[in-house]
Amino acid sequence: MLAKLYHAHHTHYQEDIPFWQRLAGDVETVLELGCGTGRVTIPLARAGFSVWGIDWDESMLGEARLNLGGEPLPVRKRVSLIQADMTELHLETQFGAAILACNTFSTLRPIERKSVLAGMVEHLTRAGTFAVSVPNPTLLASLPQGAAESAVEGIFPHPQTGNPVQASSANESVEDGVIWRWHYDHLLPDGQVERSTMSTKHYYVPVEVYVSEMREAGLRLGGLYGDFEKGAYTSESQYLILVAKKIA
Numbered sequence: 001m002l003a004k005l006y007h008a009h010h011t012h013y014q015e016d017i018p019f020w021q022r023l024a025g026d027v028e029t030v031l032e033l034g035c036g037t038g039r040v041t042i043p044l045a046r047a048g049f050s051v052w053g054i055d056w057d058e059s060m061l062g063e064a065r066l067n068l069g070g071e072p073l074p075v076r077k078r079v080s081l082i083q084a085d086m087t088e089l090h091l092e093t094q095f096g097a098a099i100l101a102c103n104t105f106s107t108l109r110p111i112e113r114k115s116v117l118a119g120m121v122e123h124l125t126r127a128g129t130f131a132v133s134v135p136n137p138t139l140l141a142s143l144p145q146g147a148a149e150s151a152v153e154g155i156f157p158h159p160q161t162g163n164p165v166q167a168s169s170a171n172e173s174v175e176d177g178v179i180w181r182w183h184y185d186h187l188l189p190d191g192q193v194e195r196s197t198m199s200t201k202h203y204y205v206p207v208e209v210y211v212s213e214m215r216e217a218g219l220r221l222g223g224l225y226g227d228f229e230k231g232a233y234t235s236e237s238q239y240l241i242l243v244a245k246k247i248a
Contacts, residue, residue, distance in 0.1 A: 002196055003063040004159040005184045007037040009167045010102075016133065017043045019228040020099055023131055023243065024049055027096025031123060033086040033116070034104040038064035038079075042071060045078040052080045054089065087115040089123065097129045106134035106202040110213075113205075117217035124246040130219060131243040134202075134210075136226070138235040141204050143173045150183060163187050177203040207233070210242055219244035 035041045035053030120130045150170040166185045186194040226237025
């Protein structure tokens with residue numbers, strides 16, 4: 001059920017979709033790591049790309065398959081959904097572009113990031129593009145220590161009952177990062193509230209560390225942005241977006 005709630009909460013977030021579509025350019029096949037419920041995968045397929053979506057969470061992939069099932073046949077045929085660990089990826093193909101959206105890269109420990117980057121060098125074609133988006137690490141590091149109060153993000157219909165679900169988020173700063181929690185409060189007809197919670201930890205990683213790890217893996221930085229309109233990255237940016245090329 002968490003996968004359904006997660007999708008209902010995030011499906012309307014679309015501001016990054018054109019960025020990923022432009023990034024893919026004229027390549028035929030795109031690899032999306034951590035594809036989740038298909039929020040980015042499916043629009044890429046609608047735009048004409050063949051997309052391989054990778055995720056370790058079968059419940060997320062199950063929701064992605066359901067969402068894909070409502071698409072026209074040509075779109076469905078352009079998508080391959082695979083359960084796999086992105087840190088141990090061994091696919092018998094290469095891709096012109098690979099993306100890691102939705103802040104997932106900052107949830108990885110250093111050894112995991114290095115494994116992902118090594119896998120990208122293995123799976124990208126010559127001069128292929130790899131891009132990630134993460135929360136601005138400077139803003140993460142500036143959050144007050146301890147737990148912050150929950151903030152309501154919105155209300156949406158429960159995907160099964162149609163009853164209201166209130167989505168709220170809270171963060172807790174710890175020594176090496178920030179733990180984010182999303183609470184989904186399902187209002188039942190009798191007035192009771194059924195709460196489901198997802199949590200994710202984002203590590204503090206300075207920009208120069210990301211860049212150094214990419215270079216060491218065999219990727220050359222080609223772009224550093226603070227938003228999905230390719231605005232310059234600053235300490236005040238909401239995001240950090242890194243675009244790199246495989247060194248030929």
